[in-house]
Amino acid sequence: MSRITCPILNTKVTTAVEAAQLIHDGDNVGMSGFTGAGYPKALPGALAARMTAAHEAGDPFRIGLWTGASTAPDADGVLAAAHGIATRLPYNSDPTLRTLINSGEVDYIDAHLSHSAQHMWFGFYGNLDVAVVEVTAALPEGRLVPSSSVGNNKTWLDRADRIILEVNHWQPRELEGFHDIYYGAALPPHRRPIQLIDAMQRIGEPYLRVDPAKVVAVVETNHPDRNSPFDPPGEVSRAIADHVLNFLRHEVSAGRMPPTLLPLQSGVGNVANAVLADLNDSEFTDLIAFTEVIQDGMLDLLDSGTLRAASATSFGLSDLGVQRFMSNIDAYKGRILLRSEEISNHPELVRRLGVIAMNGMIEADLYGNVNSTHIMGSAIMNGIGGSGDFARNAFLNFFMSPSTAKGGAVSSIVPMVSHVDHTEHDVQVIVTEQGLADLRGLSPTDRADRVIAHCAHPSFRDALTDYVARANATRPTARHTPHLLDEALSWHQRYLDTGQM
Numbered sequence: 001m002s003r004i005t006c007p008i009l010n011t012k013v014t015t016a017v018e019a020a021q022l023i024h025d026g027d028n029v030g031m032s033g034f035t036g037a038g039y040p041k042a043l044p045g046a047l048a049a050r051m052t053a054a055h056e057a058g059d060p061f062r063i064g065l066w067t068g069a070s071t072a073p074d075a076d077g078v079l080a081a082a083h084g085i086a087t088r089l090p091y092n093s094d095p096t097l098r099t100l101i102n103s104g105e106v107d108y109i110d111a112h113l114s115h116s117a118q119h120m121w122f123g124f125y126g127n128l129d130v131a132v133v134e135v136t137a138a139l140p141e142g143r144l145v146p147s148s149s150v151g152n153n154k155t156w157l158d159r160a161d162r163i164i165l166e167v168n169h170w171q172p173r174e175l176e177g178f179h180d181i182y183y184g185a186a187l188p189p190h191r192r193p194i195q196l197i198d199a200m201q202r203i204g205e206p207y208l209r210v211d212p213a214k215v216v217a218v219v220e221t222n223h224p225d226r227n228s229p230f231d232p233p234g235e236v237s238r239a240i241a242d243h244v245l246n247f248l249r250h251e252v253s254a255g256r257m258p259p260t261l262l263p264l265q266s267g268v269g270n271v272a273n274a275v276l277a278d279l280n281d282s283e284f285t286d287l288i289a290f291t292e293v294i295q296d297g298m299l300d301l302l303d304s305g306t307l308r309a310a311s312a313t314s315f316g317l318s319d320l321g322v323q324r325f326m327s328n329i330d331a332y333k334g335r336i337l338l339r340s341e342e343i344s345n346h347p348e349l350v351r352r353l354g355v356i357a358m359n360g361m362i363e364a365d366l367y368g369n370v371n372s373t374h375i376m377g378s379a380i381m382n383g384i385g386g387s388g389d390f391a392r393n394a395f396l397n398f399f400m401s402p403s404t405a406k407g408g409a410v411s412s413i414v415p416m417v418s419h420v421d422h423t424e425h426d427v428q429v430i431v432t433e434q435g436l437a438d439l440r441g442l443s444p445t446d447r448a449d450r451v452i453a454h455c456a457h458p459s460f461r462d463a464l465t466d467y468v469a470r471a472n473a474t475r476p477t478a479r480h481t482p483h484l485l486d487e488a489l490s491w492h493q494r495y496l497d498t499g500q501m
Helices: 016-020 043-056 073-081 095-103 113-122 153-159 235-253 270-280 296-304 319-327 347-353 387-391 444-454 458-474 485-497
Strands: 028-031 063-066 085-089 130-139 143-146 162-168 215-221 264-266 287-290 307-312 336-338 356-360 363-365 396-400 429-432 435-438
Touching: 016 043, 016 215, 028 153, 043 073, 063 073, 073 085, 073 095, 085 095, 113 153, 130 153, 235 270, 235 396, 235 429, 235 435, 264 270, 270 296, 270 356, 270 396, 287 347, 296 307, 296 319, 347 387, 356 387, 387 396, 435 444, 444 458, 458 485
Parallel strands: 028 063, 028 130, 063 085, 130 162, 162 215, 264 287, 264 356, 287 307, 307 336, 356 396, 396 429
Antiparallel strands: 130 143, 429 435
16 A cells, blocks of 8 residues: 555655755755654665765765754664764764764764754754655655654754655554654744643644645655664662652652652653563553653553553663564553654753653762763763753753773762763752762752762762762852862873773
């Protein structure tokens, strides 16, 4: 059965090689994709081949690449390997592209995900020349059935001068009805409140819209998403998860949240999946998620009934997770909603719904500042993603990490973080396998005592305690947030000197 039933779009079907000719050196290109789901599968490779040939001929061909979040090696990776990316936003996790960003070849704009679409609307990034968006089907009247992620696709389709669609037959046709695309946004000063007061409330429509006249090519594909396997939770991840679950129990018993908790947001990774697994084995039930990514752990929760429903912007499943979803897709309809990331990550909605945010970090300092993006302050790892959207506006936020890295040689708890993504004003709870530090309502020096006692690895507690004591003694009139600046920096430097980082 044809996936392209729009008569106008049916006349524009072509190959990826031919479609790639419609993108030019210097273009800004908005591609679909979020956490390895729903990215274009054929066009990036064809475009990379053109870029490689141009590079070898001494005539560089580079684009600005905008997405929803990370894509995959056959999108970000091939374009980076072809030296075809000049600028990149708002999030990346590809190792080849990371190397080029850190070498200075690619200019990387590490934006909050909730900001990326609206900053494009405001004109902060310049003109969007081309959108390349994967969809499940192209219907009459310019209606598009989205695929396994939504991300910034609505904005790219609205704002691009030219549009290339990839219709992916691998995506199940039954995805129609899984999406809620909100078209009620306006620019200041004409904005109105977003009328969403329940995590699973529909406020939009199940389709993306496109002006068929702007579509210059349609490419049919049949390729899977980048389905990443997840390692089973290890001892450290399970210990972190246990601390989080026990704290949630404490909050319920204190009357600060209902027995069904509040809407959950979970970052991607093994620690987050360990928390979800603990929830599945707990007494909690009738939960709901308002998050970015549906991982395998959330399918487990949905299948067991622990999780009633989940709103997100993307899937991020393993191969087994995809098989489970596709074999039981009708049972998930109505229990999973995929939205644009400007809704899934919207600060107003996160605050109104009272979300519980759980995200990873690279390091935290004694006073509660968190670095979630940079190694040694200079080298980007991935990006801030949506963690800031959720953390600053959440009812309750957790930042989680093992207490050490590099086989125990490096402490994740430091006197002063080498890069600040989340300031002490926004961070509420820090968790490692050693324990949990609730920082709410504490002064900086009280936070330091609690972080050292509960989160630092025993190998580093004495050194951290000594640092605070000497900072207090050395700065008798500056004890609000006492620091020894040279020593705080040397804490990181000594690991550089020994090659540990």
